[in-house]
Amino acid sequence: MAERGATPQVPALRRKALRAVRSLFAPLLPDDYLELINPLWSTRELRGRIERIDPETPDAVTVLIRPGFEWPGHRPGQYLRIGVVVDGVHHWRAYSLTSEPERPDGCIGITPKLVDTGVVSPYLVRRARPGDVVRLGGVEGTFVLPDPPPEKVLFLSAGSGITPIVSMLRSLHRNGEVGDVVHVHSARTEDGVIFAGPLREVESAQPGYRLHLQITGREGRVAPGDLDRLCPDWRERRAFLSGPAEMLDAMSAHWEREGDGGLLETERFQPVIGGEPGEGEGGTVRFVKSRIEAECDSGTPILVGGEEAGAVLPFGCRMGICHTCVGMLCKGKVRDLRTGQIHGSEGETIRTCVNAPEGPIEIAL
Amino acid sequence: MNATTSSAIAEPQNPLAHLSPEQLDELGREFDAIRDRVHADLGDRDRRYIESMIAMQRRLAVMSRVLLLASRYRPAKVAGTAALSAAKILENMEIGHNVLHGQWDWMNDPQINSSTWDWDTASTAEAWKHSHNYVHHTFTNILGKDKDLGYEIMRIDPRQKWHPVYLFQPAYNLLLMALFEWGVAFHDLDFEAIRKGHKSKAQVKRELAGIVEKAKSQVVKDYVAWPLLSGLAMAAVDAAFEVRKGRRRRGGLAGALRSAIAGGGASYRSTASANATANVVRNVWAYAIIFCGHFPDQTYTFSPEEVEDESRGGWYVRQLAGAANIEGSPLFHVASGNLGYQVEHHLFPDLPSTRYAEIAPQVKQICERYGLPYNSGPFGQQLGMVQRTILRLAFPGGAARPKPGPYRGEDHEAL
Numbered sequence: 001m002a003e004r005g006a007t008p009q010v011p012a013l014r015r016k017a018l019r020a021v022r023s024l025f026a027p028l029l030p031d032d033y034l035e036l037i038n039p040l041w042s043t044r045e046l047r048g049r050i051e052r053i054d055p056e057t058p059d060a061v062t063v064l065i066r067p068g069f070e071w072p073g074h075r076p077g078q079y080l081r082i083g084v085v086v087d088g089v090h091h092w093r094a095y096s097l098t099s100e101p102e103r104p105d106g107c108i109g110i111t112p113k114l115v116d117t118g119v120v121s122p123y124l125v126r127r128a129r130p131g132d133v134v135r136l137g138g139v140e141g142t143f144v145l146p147d148p149p150p151e152k153v154l155f156l157s158a159g160s161g162i163t164p165i166v167s168m169l170r171s172l173h174r175n176g177e178v179g180d181v182v183h184v185h186s187a188r189t190e191d192g193v194i195f196a197g198p199l200r201e202v203e204s205a206q207p208g209y210r211l212h213l214q215i216t217g218r219e220g221r222v223a224p225g226d227l228d229r230l231c232p233d234w235r236e237r238r239a240f241l242s243g244p245a246e247m248l249d250a251m252s253a254h255w256e257r258e259g260d261g262g263l264l265e266t267e268r269f270q271p272v273i274g275g276e277p278g279e280g281e282g283g284t285v286r287f288v289k290s291r292i293e294a295e296c297d298s299g300t301p302i303l304v305g306g307e308e309a310g311a312v313l314p315f316g317c318r319m320g321i322c323h324t325c326v327g328m329l330c331k332g333k334v335r336d337l338r339t340g341q342i343h344g345s346e347g348e349t350i351r352t353c354v355n356a357p358e359g360p361i362e363i364a365l
Numbered sequence: 366m367n368a369t370t371s372s373a374i375a376e377p378q379n380p381l382a383h384l385s386p387e388q389l390d391e392l393g394r395e396f397d398a399i400r401d402r403v404h405a406d407l408g409d410r411d412r413r414y415i416e417s418m419i420a421m422q423r424r425l426a427v428m429s430r431v432l433l434l435a436s437r438y439r440p441a442k443v444a445g446t447a448a449l450s451a452a453k454i455l456e457n458m459e460i461g462h463n464v465l466h467g468q469w470d471w472m473n474d475p476q477i478n479s480s481t482w483d484w485d486t487a488s489t490a491e492a493w494k495h496s497h498n499y500v501h502h503t504f505t506n507i508l509g510k511d512k513d514l515g516y517e518i519m520r521i522d523p524r525q526k527w528h529p530v531y532l533f534q535p536a537y538n539l540l541l542m543a544l545f546e547w548g549v550a551f552h553d554l555d556f557e558a559i560r561k562g563h564k565s566k567a568q569v570k571r572e573l574a575g576i577v578e579k580a581k582s583q584v585v586k587d588y589v590a591w592p593l594l595s596g597l598a599m600a601a602v603d604a605a606f607e608v609r610k611g612r613r614r615r616g617g618l619a620g621a622l623r624s625a626i627a628g629g630g631a632s633y634r635s636t637a638s639a640n641a642t643a644n645v646v647r648n649v650w651a652y653a654i655i656f657c658g659h660f661p662d663q664t665y666t667f668s669p670e671e672v673e674d675e676s677r678g679g680w681y682v683r684q685l686a687g688a689a690n691i692e693g694s695p696l697f698h699v700a701s702g703n704l705g706y707q708v709e710h711h712l713f714p715d716l717p718s719t720r721y722a723e724i725a726p727q728v729k730q731i732c733e734r735y736g737l738p739y740n741s742g743p744f745g746q747q748l749g750m751v752q753r754t755i756l757r758l759a760f761p762g763g764a765a766r767p768k769p770g771p772y773r774g775e776d777h778e779a780l
Contacts, residue, residue, distance in 0.1 A: 004475035024430075024590050026582040027483035032476075033427060036420055045475065088412035090473040316499035319677075323467035323479050323715060324499050339401070349470060349480060 003092050003347030005045030005083060005135040008069035018043060039133045040068030046136040050128055051107055056194045059114035060160065061125050062098060064107050067136060071108055073101050075144040076171040077164040077240070077267070080110065081137030086123045092137065092347060093120045096163035096267075098195075100170035108136075111194060113160040143242070143267035145171060150238035154231055155183040156251065158222070158243030159192075164267055165242055166195050169202060169209075178206040182231045186214040186222050186243075221247070224254035235259040242267040280335050283357035287311050288330055288364045296357050301337060302327075303352035306365070313352060313365055320354035327352055332361030379671055380738055380768075381682040389678030392735055396681045399727055400713050403720050407471055411717050415469055415477060418699075419460055426452040429643075434595045436635040437628070446639040450646035451700075456485050457651060458702030459718060465490055466498060467715045487550035487583065489575035496553040502714050506659060506666045506687030513659065514666065516541075516552050521754060522666050523763040534759045538752075545648035545655075550576050587640035595636040600629030650700070654691070657747040658707040660754060661689045662766035663740035682737060684711035685728075689740035691747055698722065708740065732772040739772035 018030045025033065034041045040049060048065035055061050074080070079096045099109035114125040145168040153172075157165045162185055172178045187193040193213065203211050212230050214222055227234045241251055241264060248266050255264045280298035285305055287294070290312065296305035303325055306313050316324030320338060326349045334344040334355040342358050344350060352365070381389065425448055432445030461484030463469070469477045476482075483490050496512065504510035508524055515521035519538065520531045541548045554572055558564045607621030665686040672683065691697075691705040698705045706721035709728055716724075732739040742750075750766075757763050 003473075023582065023585045024594070026586050027485060027579075028423075033423055036423055085412070085472075087408040088410075088472055089408075090475070316495070316503065319503075319680075323470065324494060326467075326470075326480060338397075348473060349478070 003081075003083065003090075003137065005042075005047060006072075006138045008043060008046040008067075009072055010043045010069060015043065042068065048108070048134055048136050050130050050132045050134065052130055053128060056111060057113075057192050059125060059192075060111055060194050062109050062111045063124055063128065064099075064109045065134060065136070066105075066107050071101075071106055072139070074108075074139040075141075075147075076100055076168040077144040078139050078141035078167075079164070080108070080139050082110065083135030083137060084120055084123055084128070084132075086119050090135075091120050092135075092345065094140070096141075096167065097139070098163050098166050098170075100167055100174050102171060102174050111160075111163050111166075113194070141267075143240070143265055144168075145240075146238070149177050149179070151179050152233070152237045153179075153181045154234055154237040154239040155181065155185070156222075156239060156241045156243070157183075158186045158216075158247055159188070160194060161243030161247075161267070162194055163242075165240060166198065168240065170198070173202050173206060173209075178202070178208045181206075181209045182212070182234075182237065183209065184212045184214070184222060184227075184230050186216050188215070188217045190215055224250055224258075227254070235263075237263065239264045240267075241265065280340070280356065281358060283332070283359045283361060285357050286360070286362045287313075288362055290365065298335070298356055299337065300356055301353050302334070302350075302355055302357060302361075302363065305357075306352065311365070315353060318353045320351055323351060325352045326350065327363045327365035330362040330364055333358040334361060379667070380665055380686040381679060383736060384678075384682070386676065388735065389676050389682070391678070392731065393676065393678030393681055395731055396712060397677075399724055400716065403713070403716050403724060404471070407717065411469075411719065412472055414719050415460075415464075415472075415717070418455070419477070422452055422455040422460060425455070430591055433591065433636050433639050434598045434632075436595055436639050437599060437632045442635060442639050446642050446646075449640065449643035450650075453485060453643055453647040454650050454700055457647060458654070458704065459699055460484075460702075461486065462702050462704075463718045465494055468717045470715070485583070487546040487576060487579050488553050489550075489572070489579055492553040492572055492575060493549070496555065498714070500555075502711065505684055505711060506664065507672055507683075508666055508668055510669060512552065512555060512557070516548065517556060518548075519755065520758040521660050523758060523765055524666065524668070525758075527758075527761040531759050535756055538755050542649050542652045543645050545652040546644075550579070583644075587644065588637050591640060592633040592637040596629035596633035599632035600625045603628040653744075653748055654701040654704050656751045657691050657744065658688055658704060661740070661742065661747045661750045662754070663738065663742070663769050664689050665738075665768065681712060684708075685732065686738055686740070687711065689742065689747060690725075692741060692743050695722075697744070705744075729772060729774075733774055736771040738769055740769070 021030055024030075029044070031042050031044055040047050046067060046069060048067040050063055051066045052064040053061050054064070074097050077096070079094045081092055081094050083090055083092045085091075095110035095112055097108055098111040099107065112121045112124045115121045141164075143164055149172060155165045155169065165183075169178075169181070169183070172181065183199070185193075185199070199211055199213075202209050216222075222230070231237070235258070239255070241248060245268065248268060252261070252264065252266060255261045282295070282297040282300065285294045285296055285302050287306055292306065292309050292311040294305040294309035294311065296302060303313055303315055303318070313327075314325050318325075329344045329348050329350050330346065332344065333342055334350055335342050335358045337354050337356055344355075344361075350363070352363070384392070429445045429448035429452055432441050432448060435441040436445060461482065464477055464482045465479050465484070467479040470479050479494065501511055501513040506514060508514065508522065515525060518541075519534050520527060554569065555564070559569055604621060604625040607624060608618065610621070667683060667687070672679070675683070685708055688707040688711040690708050691701065693701070693705050703718035703721050704710060706718075706725060709721035709725055710718070712728065713724075729739050731737070754766075
């Protein structure tokens with residue numbers, strides 16, 4: 001089964017009314033008809049309509065979305081899984097929410113940066129238009145601002161790593177809780193500073209907020225050794241760190257060595273990369289429901305490997321035509337044995353009879 | 366009622382007998398290439414088609430139900446019944462059958478997906494995916510293995526052994542036509558597997574419960590809920606009308622209520638009968654299209670021995686020779702769920718139905734080059750052949766009908 005949006009918070013009376021007339025529409029739901037009038041009325045999955053798209057830099061935009069039902073809220077710093085249709089196919093990606101949960105208009109924002117080789121970011125940055133409908137999945141993430149917020153904070157961000165930080169900053173700003181915040185942010189070029197405007201705005205409104213903006217193309221990167229100069233009391237502050245992997249690694253090591261690692265929170269965006277494309281490497285399959293693990297070499301379909309390991313799996317034609325054997329991929333990538341193509345994303349339905357694991361995978365069977 | 370081979374009947378030559386294993390492999394690669402090309406090209410255009418088809422079908426369904434609220438008026442009843450029949454046909458054929466085949470799974474849509482779809486018919490999606498997608502589409506036209514060959518109650522191929530019960534097949538053929546969805550639902554249970562103990566009691570129980578659940582929801586919807594709504598609506602209209610009139614007459618309130626209840630009851634019955642008609646129309650249409658898929662004279666059947674160690678190319682040839690197309694207008698093809706392209710559907714059961722018309726010329730071309738049949742004929746002719754076979758094979762004996770031979774291009778199309 002393909003991934004769907006989060007279950008919306010529908011008023012109880014409305015749910016009851018819909019349930020009462022259900023038998024008139026069986027086997028469909030009243031939803032299936034109401035969605036023809038307004039796709040946002042779905043009570044099965046939360047959807048949202050794009051309200052506005054504001055350019056932040058030449059290759060990043062903020063997409064402001066109005067959820068179909070009351071926004072269940074998020075904690076500043078969390079990310080959202082969002083589903084969009086690109087060239088007929090549903091794709092899901094996670095983006096940090098860049099809006100604060102307390103926005104009075106009930107809208108939420110994400111700020112994707114263009115990845116030229118990607119699928120979803122080119123759509124959101126270049127092609128999406130106000131009025132487009134997107135699917136809203138669950139809110140996740142443990143990189144969050146504590147409640148109540150700490151007195152002394154250090155935000156350390158680089159590039160698009162600023163997205164979860166800006167939600168935290170906006171929340172502090174709106175609630176008048178900016179006590180003592182030092183923000184060290186770096187970007188490669190002046191043009192490429194996402195949220196330059198909002199940051200300056202907070203800076204001028206909040207005396208407790210000190211911003212150091214470093215243009216790395218000109219001044220070089222912020223090194224751990226620079227901290228003593230930029231923020232002499234960094235060891236005493238609750239620090240929130242978000243940026244590329246090298247920066248996270250270097251800074252985390254620095255905190256462990258010289259400071260208090262317990263005061264540091266980090267957010268990593270780099271995906272865990274699977275195997276080398278082309279060759280095919282096989283891997284371990286974990287069948288989530290039957291709790292069986294199976295080893296498959298590069299030429300062994302998941303179905304065959306699973307059966308050899310003793311799993312009872314649905315099967316049909318064993319040639320990729322009947323879709324009886326499908327299971328939902330929970331983790332990892334698979335290789336289509338017919339084409340050699342590597343594919344698979346979380347929540348995708350795959351045919352176990354014609355796909356081999358490409359690295360370790362988990363499947364809901 | 367097991368199919369058995371009998372050497373007394375002249376066998377049509379296996380259509381792939383003239384092909385070498387290398388040629389079959391090459392043929393397999395050519396068909397795979399068609400599939401890959403279409404898959405690589407799927408996108409927005411296809412998505413727009415299925416989404417607008419579903420939206421159109423649902424609007425038609427709503428319109429028909431609203432019209433049938435006033436089913437006591439003859440024009441509303443006729444128009445409503447026609448619209449509801451059309452909506453049910455589209456829902457079963459172009460939408461349900463094809464979505465459940467996984468033709469739209471590539472969209473990764475949570476709703477338009479073979480794993481979540483349910484349809485307005487007596488078969489549960491799960492049972493049907495097994496008996497149809499797996500059993501029928503994998504073992505197509507193999508005697509004794511493809512349970513759709515005569516649906517285990519009919520003698521449709523002369524190689525099936527005759528039994529006196531087949532004398533009644535012309536009669537229960539008509540019954541099956543009207544009640545097709547129920548026939549298919551019980552056929553999904555696979556009585557042979559139950560008899561031989563291949564299915565656990567628990568599974569049979571679960572599958573029966575599934576049919577009962579489907580039956581309940583259809584009965585409630587078509588014979589209770591909508592008729593009741595129509596009855597109440599019309600009773601309310603009558604009551605309002607009578608009360609206004611009654612003010613001028615004396616003591617008319619009780620009489621007004623009585624006549625409103627009577628009017629409501631008549632509306633209830635009228636809507637229920639319209640819904641029943643729509644269900645039967647849908648059944649007859651589905652029966653006609655599906656029986657024309659594999660039972661016309663041109664199609665080949667295969668013995669289990671013939672398909673031992675079958676290669677992928679051999680599988681393609683069996684699909685090709687075992688199915689027959691129906692010629693018709695674009696509207697006909699939509700109404701039949703594009704099963705008029707039965708040949709293309711059997712070659713590529715999980716390609717979106719809209720693409721069958723596009724690849725048909727390529728399939729024909731392959732048939733021409735490899736000297737293979739491409740079975741096709743007009744609807745009336747195909748249905749006539751099927752009915753003739755059902756009548757003839759009710760009696761003992763019978764021979765395989767002559768086959769059209771290899772496809773030789775548009776100019777040579779003849780039977």
